[in-house]
Amino acid sequence: MKKYMAGLLSAALVGSTLAACSDNGKPQSEEAKKASDKAAADNVNPTGLPIVKEPITVTLMYPREPAHGDFDKMWFFKEIAKRTNINIKVQAIESAGWEEKKALAFATGDLPDIFFSGLTVKDENMYGPQGLLMNLKPLIDKYGPETKALFDKYPEVRKTFSTPEGSIYTIPTFSDYKRDTVTVRPYINKRWLDNLGLKVPTTLDELYTVLKAFKEKDPNKNGKADEIPFTGLFNGSASIPILSAVGFVDSRHDVIKDKYVYVPIQPGYKEYLIYMNKLYKEGLLDKEYFSQKKEQVLAKEKNLSVGLNGDSGGYTNIGSGNLDQFIILPPLTSSVNSQKMARKQPAYQRWGTFAITNKSKNPEAMLRLVDYLFTLEGSLAMRAGPELGVVSDKAGYEYVTVNGVKTFNTHFEGYPSFYDFRQKQSPVNGPFYNGQTIGDYLTYNDPMQVWLTNLIMSSGSVDVARYPYPEVKFTPQEQEKIASYIDMDSYADQMEAKFIMGETPLSEWDNYIATLKKMGVDDMIKIRQTAYDRWNSVK
The missing domain is CATH 3.40.190.10 (Periplasmic binding protein-like II)
Structure with a gap:
């Protein structure tokens, strides 16, 4: 202290x-x-x-x-x-x-x-x-x-x-709208699965079989080999579905049974690298995975040329006429991990x-x-602004019931969107409680949002989600030391890419671990464990 x-x-x-x-x-x-x-x-x-x-x-x-x-x-x-x-x-x-x-x-x-x-x-x-x-x-x-x-x-x-x-x-701001407790939402092309007579994968082995079929069996039925089996962003969220299958919900910092885990040195992480290398080598992972930006990923998704997009999040570029083509990939298991898991979003927003x-x-x-x-x-008052008729007869919300759920029917004549109307009448971003009630009010009468909610809830990810390493407070001395480890994370990033692309063979794993130890990984683990224990002791 x-x-x-x-x-x-x-x-x-x-x-x-x-x-x-x-x-x-x-x-x-x-x-x-x-x-x-x-x-x-x-x-x-x-x-x-x-x-x-x-x-x-x-x-x-x-x-x-x-x-x-x-x-x-x-x-x-x-x-x-x-x-x-x-x-x-x-x-x-x-x-x-x-x-x-x-x-x-x-x-x-x-x-x-x-x-x-x-x-x-x-x-x-x-x-x-x-x-x-x-x-x-x-x-x-x-x-x-x-x-x-x-x-x-x-x-x-x-x-x-x-x-x-x-x-x-x-x-x-507190936020526990059930759907939003899971923000890693990989979309898999259900229409392609149906066209090929395949089931939704539940393990890494099954996912490999599906991705290979996406590449080789013309799932979009256009007679061209133009499908991209798996895309996403390097250092985005695309790795999380694979990592969770081997036992982790973060690519760097995790907590398992109250013990801090630096993911890049774990045996399970090596299994992740072996799997991703296999996908990359066989052309199942997008060749632009390490270089593309979000806009490129969304453009591929919009063109319906992707089998699995690991970086869609909550903002999809899928046209409303094609919503039935996609579902969210459920949490997977693997030969090294039989427990389904997903990354859980903490119940707050800064x-x-x-x-x-x-x-x-x-x-x-x-x-x-x-x-x-x-x-x-x-x-x-903070998040939704005034009801219809309070400041305008043509803008605001009114209550309706859709499929037994109380929600908003929104009006925003004279404004580009209901959100724009709300920002003219309220700060919107301020302290409030985004619970299930307000979440339903704001989303349940929007077909796109209902689609997203249904996909997330039916994927089973919410039920098995757990927290990664939390936002802890470091002492000034700890913070100074942690900041000095930036080269360690950069090295781990570089080696992840090299291992996956095959530029460095996985036979170099032991040398990779030895280098991280020379860079101070054991001391970093102790600092993060101490900070976690201090965080966890707060009552």
Whole structure:
């Protein structure tokens, strides 16, 4: 813990000095500060709405996207003021200059009361211990029942956002929409399988048989050998379906039974390399796999020339008239691993990270505000904007029922899309809870989204998903050491490509391992295990 705090004390003195100043910049007496703090706390209703008895005005620094509307006229802020008695004055910073302006605000102490978005892990780790961001843990315990319930439901999120000593400086957007817990979604061409009389593969051996048939048996029935059996992006997600079949859910950093695993030195990883080398050598893996960009992969998918695309994710280029041609490849097993698994997305997003700065005179009210945004009502205001008829009779959402599921029928006349309408009326990217209810509201009446949801859920990947190595906090000394290992990962990347393409024979595996050991892989493993143990000890 002492190591974690090292190097931050001098900046903390600056933060504490700034915090003890009054509006006119003169030092505030301890008695006056206590009286002011008590008055602010007494103005807060402990439960229900409005949040404060007498209206207050607070400042929010926010990264403005080009599609955002005028924050002063935005429906969200007017509605929040009406519901909570909290008037939010937005200091809008164009997203292109956000990092520079944010850094300047922290350096000068010219901070807003709160942030809704735009804070990074580095910001949290630096400005929290310095005292520029408040420790939210005591406030959550007293004023944040929704927040506390979400942290309790997802202890891994609490661990990630807690410091080793138990402080919490930022609160993320929570997201546990079931479909989105799995973001590696390899599409396999079901029509080609049907044309060849093949079943959906469930093992690596079966996948090899399928890919070989895709190459040799003209599955698109055009009389040309123009099919690409397997494509994707090197260092994208295309490797994950193969790696998960041999026991890993990440290509670098995994955790198995609470033990950190550096994947590139594992025997199972060697099996992955042997398999991928076989695919590449036989022309089953796209020859452009190591050089192509996402746009090229999506173009091949759009042309319906791909048998398996390992890098589609949630954004597919498949035309709506061809949706029935693809399904999602289910988790595979292999001769070295009989357990199905998939990579699980943690139940948070950092693009909606909330924080209270040391400038806030109303921290209790600010915590109650973010807690309100985690309710269904508050989350809808942040993410969905106004209902149809509230600001326009031609734009907004209305509730309908589709196949027994309550969802949105969206209207956006005068706007390019419903998302564009929402960004004119609400920040959209801010703290909220993207649970099953809101997920269904926003997706279930969109045929493309319903198709995607059904494919993901029917693939079985959600049921067997597990987390890889989490987002841990390193001490400054650990961080400096970890940064020095960048050459190790570069070497592992280079050798992965060389092994797969056959430029380096797999008989050189032992020499490859020896080189990584010389580069310090054993020390790196110890550092990451220590950081994981510290993360895992947070309660």
